[in-house]
Amino acid sequence: MSRARLSPALVVGAAISVVFVASALLSLVWTPYDVAAFDIGHRLEGPTAAHWLGRDHFGRDVASMILLGAGNALAVSLVAVLLGAGLGVPLGLLAAARRGLIDELVMRASDVAFAFPALILAILLTAVLGPGAINAVVAIGIFNVPVFARLTRGAALSLWTRDYVLAARMTGKGAARISLEHILPGLASVLIVQATLQFSLGVIAEAGLSYVGLGAQPPAASWGKMLADAQTLVSVAPLQAIFPGLAIVVTVLGLNLLGDGLRDRFDPRLDEER
């Protein structure tokens, strides 16, 4: 039962995720070219030594746009996950600790939320609230809430039956304190895994919203927006669609691999043996 061994999925997933986060952070301070500078003369130019991934329909450097797109994707999905976990985890803990009416309310509300296709409703929400990165974050984040609430409640319920929780109850500790001291730390591993998976869903959702023009607005760069722009030109300049598409696929794949790898590593059966 060596826990030191890393699965290949975990290593590859972690590597891709690190590259993704690093490019996103890099784009905050530096990009190879200024993407505000249009150069219509060199529009749709293929990859060159100076512009590795070529130029887009305004003559902007595609590599710089991809980097900035990573930044946008990271920011939107990170905040969406934090929003979802920040509301969902306390709701789940509360439902598990109090049971009864509160439990019913939280669970039925999340049933209702699950009944709607998340992305479609996110489109509806952004259409009502108006397009933009902030509204996209809210729309994606809201659908993370029931996911985290349910997961937290289920796992917390099983922890509440443990003898050490009973021991804590006998010391007169309240439900809130026990939730924080005994339950939440026991949930950390499942929550981290779920956060990783929700993160990858967030990247897809952000790309989807931007693709239909409801996500990040110009001049902000987004992979979904880049795909949408490239679509009309796909017969003239197919590479325009390949690079942002590849960025989305590789990032999502990496995050999923990371999530699955972490899940295997935090396997509850191994957990008992620690």
Add this chain to the structure above:
Amino acid sequence: MLEIRDLALTLADKPILKGLSLSLDAGQVLGVVGESGSGKSMTALSILGLPPRGARIEGTIRFEGRDLLDLTDAELARLRGDRIGMVFQEPMTALNPVMTIGAQVAEVVRVHRKASRAEAKAAARKALDRVGLADIPLTRYPHELSGGQRQRVAIAIAVVLSPRLLIADEPTTALDVTTQAQILDLLLRLVREDGAALILISHDLALVAEAADHVAVMKDGEIVEQGETGALFAALAHPYTRALAADAARAPVRTRRPDADAAPVLEARGVVRDYPGRRSFLKAAPPVRVLSGVSLAIRPGEIVGLVGESGSGKSTLLRALMALDPVQGGEVRLAGAPFTPNAPRRSRRAIQLVFQDPNGSLDPRWTVERLVAEPLHLLDDKLPSTERRRRVEAVLAKVGLPAEAADRYPHQFSGGQRQRIAIARALIAEPDVIALDEAVSALDVTVRAEVLDLLARLSDALGVAYLFVTHDMGVVRGLTDRVLVMKKGEIVESGPTAEVFADPKHPYTAQLIAATPDLDRALAARR
């Protein structure tokens, strides 16, 4: 029929079994005793050809003239369930919860014999009749049966094809005392009827002494001593066997006698506890009465045993005494004041609980210091961290653990040490009463004796009273001053331990005592 020569098993370069030799004839019962980790179960799994992945086995296991270690997996699979049957400790996990019991017994027949569905079903019926489940339909699922009935189904699966060799690994450990005795009798009767051989693996010396013709005592992967049961126990030649026998019968020495006239620290007066009935769509069923007017009193420094089988209401009574659940009638009084779930936090200091399973009762993510200090939450004043640490170290010293233990995590300790940590946690708030819920049941014989000694010493030194809730009459006999026998939510007998054991008034008490394996009695019966 079975002959094991120089069996050695290594797992990840660690020797688990070291040169084991055993032999067994048809019709014989071989008892294998030893503590956990001694290699008892590994021996059984090796015979079945089911050693853990990556294990290296040397030696020979000759069964009916063939060396099992030379056989292919397919050949072994044909033997298992047919020529060799196996009964495990925990019937709930050994049975498939989504298959009817009839289908599970019939499956074995269909796998090993060319039998039609109807023939297999008939064989299953016959096997279940043999194990005493004649009035249970084949269409029942495991969860619809009691623990004892489930173990009977597991035995039916093992004996349906009349194997020549039956291996039973702690077959009665998970069961109640009276059920244990019935299951053991059943196993012995079946092997006698079939003329088969039985390997009975157990940690319980008395049980093996009662049932087995030959005994092998295992320690650290070796058989330290083996021989005919009567002779082996009469001689107790090997020091380890002697130590095991002594530990099993150990009665800790106590110097302090409780004051019979003192006011009780914990008292229950006519406690009634109902569970709400099962709620159906519109109306609720009437509540189920679990405790019907239970009264008891524990005086300072007294050690009281509360015995009864599962379902007798022991745990419910304990929860009511700990004021974890509200009572529907009567009252619980702690240190002279009413004790209810709404009692002020500091009043809880006077009563603490030690659980059965130290793995489950210690949060694996907390250090020992934090765990042991948790009940300090009950004190009104928050202690500075140096004072907290000092108290933790002091109480760890009392239970025989070093001060450094405070910085480690529960998984770094053995089972016995973990139970010491749990006891330290119960002691730190200086309670008047400690309730021990099967607190030594999960421990090995020698460790159990050590923990019982520790508890007796602590009672002498601190004058703390214990309520020992258990199904194990042996523990009660050795340690307690007084015993309460519980059945169906009522206390049917109570009195000084020695008197109750010498002259039980209630037939249920007599039944419990008779069903408990007893080394002296078993050996006397042999002579």
